[in-house]
Amino acid sequence: MRSLEMEKGRVFVLRLETGEVLHEVVERFSRENGIRNAIITAVGGIGEGSRMTVGPEMPYDDGIVPIIATLDAPHELTASGTVFPDEDGNPMMHMHGSAGREGRSVTGCLRTGVIAWLVLEVVLVELVGDGAVRKEGASGLKVLEL
Numbered sequence: 001m002r003s004l005e006m007e008k009g010r011v012f013v014l015r016l017e018t019g020e021v022l023h024e025v026v027e028r029f030s031r032e033n034g035i036r037n038a039i040i041t042a043v044g045g046i047g048e049g050s051r052m053t054v055g056p057e058m059p060y061d062d063g064i065v066p067i068i069a070t071l072d073a074p075h076e077l078t079a080s081g082t083v084f085p086d087e088d089g090n091p092m093m094h095m096h097g098s099a100g101r102e103g104r105s106v107t108g109c110l111r112t113g114v115i116a117w118l119v120l121e122v123v124l125v126e127l128v129g130d131g132a133v134r135k136e137g138a139s140g141l142k143v144l145e146l
Contacts (some may be wrong), residue, residue, distance in 0.1 A: 002146040006037060008125030018047065023111050026122060030083050030091035031101055037127035038083040038091075042110075046099055047079045047117030056101045068102035069106050074117045075099035079110055083124070084132045088140055091136050094144075119130035 012033070026040060040132055050071045057065040079097020086092045098107040099114075134142040 001109035004129065004131045004146045006066060006127040006132075010035075010130040011126070012124045014122040014124065016036055016044075016120040016122065020116045020120075021133060022114040022116065022120065022122075023095070025116075026083060026095075027091050028097060028123070029124070030093075033128050035083065035124070036085050036089075036092060037129065039125045039127065040081050040083060040122055041094065041096060042079045042095065042097065042120060042122045044080075044120035045117040046071065046120065047075050047115040048073050050099070050114045050117075051073070051112040052097075052099065052106055052108040052110060052114065053112050054106060057106045064141065066098075066112075068112055069108065071099065071101075071106065073101060075101045075106070077120070078113070082144075084134050086134045087136075093133075109113055121130070139140055 052069050053066045054069045055067045077099045079095050081091050081095025083091045095110045097107050135145045137143040
């Protein structure tokens with residue numbers, strides 16, 4: 001385990017509009033507001049065509065191949081995640097959540113392209129400090145390094 005102490009900074013509430021892509025909005029907002037590190041939560045509706053990574057294909061001895069689920073109708077979402085900079089200093093969101101409809105749910109990573117539908121609310125809590133960076137790891141994924 002590795003750890004890094006940070007302090008709480010500013011707190012923002014965002015309301016995404018129908019059709020906006022969650023990770024694009026969060027990353028653009030972070031860039032425009034000088035946010036390098038943050039905790040984020042999201043709750044609300046996501047639309048048809050939203051994509052979630054729901055696991056790796058098995059076996060993954062020759063590399064990780066993601067399984068992508070595409071939603072065929074609006075779903076309700078609850079999710080939490082983080083924002084940390086990549087090696088070039090760009091804010092990069094990593095968020096997992098669960099989307100449900102009619103008693104069924106899909107759970108996974110939202111970075112693949114989750115589309116706001118009707119009301120999608122995000123609370124972003126800035127973390128102040130340095131030392132956390134997303135770097136490309138042996139898996140080919142950008143993982144958090146402290």
